[in-house]
Amino acid sequence: MFQSLKISLLLFFVNCFDDGLSEQCRPLNQQRQGFRLVLRYPPGWCVSMPRDECDGPADWIIQGFWPTPIIAHDDHSTTRFNHHRNRLQFCCHKQQFNEKKLASIIEQLKIYWPSESYTNHHEYWQQQWNRYGACSHDPTAINRPLSHLFRRIHIRKWLDDNHLTPSNNHTIQTNRIRETLNSHLNQMDQSSMVYQLRCAHGGNNDIVIPKTRRRNILNEIRFCFDDRLEMIDCAKFADTDQHTGRTGICDDDHVYYVDKSGWP
Numbered sequence: 001m002f003q004s005l006k007i008s009l010l011l012f013f014v015n016c017f018d019d020g021l022s023e024q025c026r027p028l029n030q031q032r033q034g035f036r037l038v039l040r041y042p043p044g045w046c047v048s049m050p051r052d053e054c055d056g057p058a059d060w061i062i063q064g065f066w067p068t069p070i071i072a073h074d075d076h077s078t079t080r081f082n083h084h085r086n087r088l089q090f091c092c093h094k095q096q097f098n099e100k101k102l103a104s105i106i107e108q109l110k111i112y113w114p115s116e117s118y119t120n121h122h123e124y125w126q127q128q129w130n131r132y133g134a135c136s137h138d139p140t141a142i143n144r145p146l147s148h149l150f151r152r153i154h155i156r157k158w159l160d161d162n163h164l165t166p167s168n169n170h171t172i173q174t175n176r177i178r179e180t181l182n183s184h185l186n187q188m189d190q191s192s193m194v195y196q197l198r199c200a201h202g203g204n205n206d207i208v209i210p211k212t213r214r215r216n217i218l219n220e221i222r223f224c225f226d227d228r229l230e231m232i233d234c235a236k237f238a239d240t241d242q243h244t245g246r247t248g249i250c251d252d253d254h255v256y257y258v259d260k261s262g263w264p
Helices: 005-015 023-028 042-046 099-112 121-131 146-150 155-161 174-187 211-216
Strands: 033-040 061-069 195-200 217-225
Antiparallel strands (some): 033 061, 195 217
């Protein structure tokens, strides 16, 4: 699966630019910036939304590749979220989304980067560009290590191989998920701090799961990278998505890894 992510992400962020990074934008690009690779599990994400407003495949997909300010330890004020505009402060929107440049990768995007809640995939990709793509200091800089990076992340296979399979009938110990991910990350010389497990905060009435546990439904895993696309401790990032209402850090106990095929 993830051998194709490098193509989708690279071409999405680079090809959607018309003429590269505008000279008018360069004065904004002073903060050091990393990226969050957000992988979403649609069955867990859609639990927190009305059934007729959310759907998606039963496998992990791309949610986004988000430019994120890296905390300057001597000046936290430079990395704060712009609450008024709901955008990162270093975004440059003089570069417009160019849908025509996606023509060669449309089919890949539909598979690896679909929308669960947008009726039109193109609207979703445009929203991702406007909110995140336009916030990258230099999209062409992500070219070099992408092939090495994305082809090595296989969440579904890693979990399946360790007998951690989706179910609506029982929870999974969070530390078993972490141990599984950590064992593979250790082989990549990475630590357990380079990712976050994210869980749903609520649930709809279609899923037969006790209400007290609905906030512990695994729906995202976020991997953190610096500006060279080397994995880094996620604590180095400013919390630019603190207002996300349907996902938060999973409790260090048990989580549901729900099975879409078992939904009523």
